[in-house]
Amino acid sequence: MTAATTALALRAPQLMTTPPLLTMTGVSRCYGDVVALEDVSATVYPGEVLGIVGESGSGKSTLLRMMNLEDTPDAGDYRLALPDLPGNLFDLDRFARRMLCATRIGIVYQNPHMGLLMQHTSSGNVAERLLIAGERSFAALRGRAREALEASEFPLSRMDARPIELSGGMQQRVQLAKAIALEPALLLLDEPTTGLDVSVQALVLDTLKRLQRDRTITMVIVSHDLGVIRTMADRVMVMRRGRVVEQGLSDQIFQDPQHDYTQQLVHAKL
Amino acid sequence: MTPVLEVENLAKHFQMHHLGQRLHAFEGISFTLKAGEFLLLRGPNGVGKSTLLRTLYRSYLPRAGHIWYHTTEGRIDLATAADVDIALLRRREIGFVTQFLIARPRVAAEDIVTEPLRRAGFAAAEAVDEARRWLDEFGVKRDLWRAYPTTFSGGEQQKVNLARALILPQRLLLLDEPTASLDAGARAALIRRLADLKAAGVAMIGVFHHPGDVADLIDREIELTAQEVPEDVAV
Numbered sequence: 001m002t003a004a005t006t007a008l009a010l011r012a013p014q015l016m017t018t019p020p021l022l023t024m025t026g027v028s029r030c031y032g033d034v035v036a037l038e039d040v041s042a043t044v045y046p047g048e049v050l051g052i053v054g055e056s057g058s059g060k061s062t063l064l065r066m067m068n069l070e071d072t073p074d075a076g077d078y079r080l081a082l083p084d085l086p087g088n089l090f091d092l093d094r095f096a097r098r099m100l101c102a103t104r105i106g107i108v109y110q111n112p113h114m115g116l117l118m119q120h121t122s123s124g125n126v127a128e129r130l131l132i133a134g135e136r137s138f139a140a141l142r143g144r145a146r147e148a149l150e151a152s153e154f155p156l157s158r159m160d161a162r163p164i165e166l167s168g169g170m171q172q173r174v175q176l177a178k179a180i181a182l183e184p185a186l187l188l189l190d191e192p193t194t195g196l197d198v199s200v201q202a203l204v205l206d207t208l209k210r211l212q213r214d215r216t217i218t219m220v221i222v223s224h225d226l227g228v229i230r231t232m233a234d235r236v237m238v239m240r241r242g243r244v245v246e247q248g249l250s251d252q253i254f255q256d257p258q259h260d261y262t263q264q265l266v267h268a269k270l
Numbered sequence: 271m272t273p274v275l276e277v278e279n280l281a282k283h284f285q286m287h288h289l290g291q292r293l294h295a296f297e298g299i300s301f302t303l304k305a306g307e308f309l310l311l312r313g314p315n316g317v318g319k320s321t322l323l324r325t326l327y328r329s330y331l332p333r334a335g336h337i338w339y340h341t342t343e344g345r346i347d348l349a350t351a352a353d354v355d356i357a358l359l360r361r362r363e364i365g366f367v368t369q370f371l372i373a374r375p376r377v378a379a380e381d382i383v384t385e386p387l388r389r390a391g392f393a394a395a396e397a398v399d400e401a402r403r404w405l406d407e408f409g410v411k412r413d414l415w416r417a418y419p420t421t422f423s424g425g426e427q428q429k430v431n432l433a434r435a436l437i438l439p440q441r442l443l444l445l446d447e448p449t450a451s452l453d454a455g456a457r458a459a460l461i462r463r464l465a466d467l468k469a470a471g472v473a474m475i476g477v478f479h480h481p482g483d484v485a486d487l488i489d490r491e492i493e494l495t496a497q498e499v500p501e502d503v504a505v
Contacts, residue, residue, distance in 0.1 A: 015346060015355040045354050202375035209374070213388060231374055235353055249328065249353050256330040260287035267288070 019081050021046045021185060021218050027066055027076030029242075036062045037073065038242040044186075047216040051233025051250065053226060053265065059242040060222045064190050067220060068107050069097040080104070082185055102132040106179025110191035112171035115178065118164040122174045123149065125163065129181045148181040149174070153207050169200035173207070180211065187211075189221040193228055205231055226266065230254055238262045272340055274442055274473040275303040275326075280335035280349070282318070282325045294497070295321045299335070301492055305441075305471040308464075308487045310478065313494035319477040322494070323444045326475065327366045328356045339364075339442070361389060365440035369450045371419060371431040379422075380405060380415045383433045390438060404433040407463075409455045425451050432456070436463050443467065445476035449483050457483060 022044040029037040037059045044050045052060045065071050066078065069089060078089045082104060092100065101107075109115045116125050126145035127135075135141055149159055154173040163171050172192060179187055192208070193201040205228065211217055221232050229236060229250070236253040238246045238261065246259040257263045281297035296318040303309055311319045324330045326337055328348055337348035339359070346355065360366075374382075380401045387397035405415055408429040414422065419430050428451060436443075445464075449457050461484060468474065468487055478484055 015341065015343065015358050016352070048354075048357075206374070206376045209377075213385070234357055247353075248331070249356060251329045252331060252353075255324065256284070258285070258331065263287050 016045065018046055020044060021048075021081050022067065022220070023077075023079045023081075024067070025077045027063070027073045027078070029062060029066070029071065029073040029076075035242045037066070040076075040239075040242070040244055042237060042244075044218055044220060046218055047212075048235065049212060049219045049221060049233045051229035051236045052220065052222045052239060053224065053229050053236060054239035055224065055265075057241075058239040060239050061190055062242075063239070064107075064188050064220060064222050067186070068105055068188055069101055080186065099132075102129060103182050104184050105186045105188065106182070106184040107188040108172065108175045108179050108190065108192045110194050112163060112168070112175055115175040116163045116171065119162055121160045121162055122154070122166070122177075123159040125174055126178045126181050129178050133182055144181060145177070148177040151180060151211065152177040153203070167200075169196050169204060172196065172204055176204075176207065176211075180215075180217070183215065183217075185218060187217045187219045189219060189223075191223050191225075192221070194223065194225065201228075208232065226254070238265065271304050273302045273304050273338075274307075274340055275475075276336075276338040276340075276345075277301050277303075277326070278336040278338070280322070280325065280337060281333045282321055282330060283333050295325075296494060297334070297497065299492075299494075301490075303442075303473045303475065305473055306468055307473050307489045308468055308484070309473075309475045310481055310484070310488045310491045311475065311494060312481070312491055314496070317494045317496055319494055320446050323366070323446050323475065323477060327360075327364065327444055329366075361386075363441040364444070365435055365438075365442070366444045366446070367432065367435040367448045368446045369428055369431075369448060371427040375420055376418060378416045379410060379419050379430045382419065382430055383437060386434060386438050400437060401433065404437050405430070407459050408433050409453070409459065425453060425456070428452060429456050432460055432463075436460075436467070439467055439470055439472060441472065443472055443474045445474060445478075447477055447479055450479055461487070 020043040024042045027037055027040045040063055052063065054060045066073060072090050076090065080089065123142065123145040126148050127141040130141050130144055146156060146159065150156060152173045154170065154177055163174055193204050196204065212219060223229050233250045236247065236250050237244050238253065238259065240261050246262045253262060254266055257266045278300050280299040282295040284293040284295065286293060299322060311322060313319055321330060325332050332349045335349060338345045339348050348356065380398060383401035383405060384397045387400055402415060410426060410429045419427050432448060448460060452460065464484065464487055476484065
């Protein structure tokens, strides 16, 4: 939407009465001279899938890390409409952030080494998340890890294999199981299928779609692969040089991109 | 009767940055549509009929004008409404039927058709029964129901698409050549379904290659004509 249509939209009656789950406002972050994010705002509604696209270095992964509270911006406000979570989440201390991320936010990284302990068993990786949340019974830990692995379509016969022994697609499923084990309100996906061959990619996307439908998990997915975003996202945000250049409904972004950069991106794909 | 849709002076063009030019589609389109009315869009190829449908659905952003859609809570301008509101209306009230299926890899035909029902809160078993009924109605053979439509012929894909798009009654249906490449049986099934929906009060706007197919349903027609547009239209 252009600024003009956004201004008009504010006066229109609102049909969506549910407040957004995620609201991020005016987030900026510099690393030395490099501007990683500049005045970025985003909203995500419950059950929605927001896609973030842009070239390497556009700030899309940095933004996702902010949503996972792995970094604190120079300026900006971040709120999740969840019980007992008042105020700007960037003001939380390290302990509170860790608890929040372990219990309410799940993340799947492009590189499984960032999300998994490679020398522990797959089920152990998932159970670790449950331990942080206070689960202590061995039977319950194992049972819930098994459930999460099953929901991620991981073959249970291999639940005691270490991730290092598994293929890339299987490692992503372990990450996914870990991310959803506590039924998070928000699932963040950073290039979840990049580097997987196409058939495995289709399997992982299918699993994500099914999870999204059956559990109505709210998702934010970052990918430079426009096909993945088109398949998954309801709305799309296009980033360039740390700024949001355009956002809109997924079909509008792909069929009628407005910004010069988005047109280049979409035409390069199609 | 309150209209479902009031379109006022709607205009669309495409700004092609890489060409440094603007492609004109249409302007000054105005019409009103009531519940149960069927409006046919006519005109030669390339005059902007499908573009108009996509602009009404907000796959394309209008350049100017209003698309007033009447809801129980008042009217909302689809030209400028928030994306989330458009998404909500698409889930509940506004349908778009094309001749093309966007098939996802590894999703079975019956799962594609079931999806709108599941989203609307139907129980899984009930949704599957209903999906199968409509696949059958449009003539998709039983042994294809669990298969992946990515490998289907164009005509079979279109039948899956129609079953999905028409399974839930909407308030407003936008039809972009839904009969193209259908065999006679499926075309008859489609026209039966459209007639039932019309009788139930669904408002429809359609583009048809052979308008004769739906002659009995048409209440009004709009003829789109190629327009001469001055080079520098204010944006």
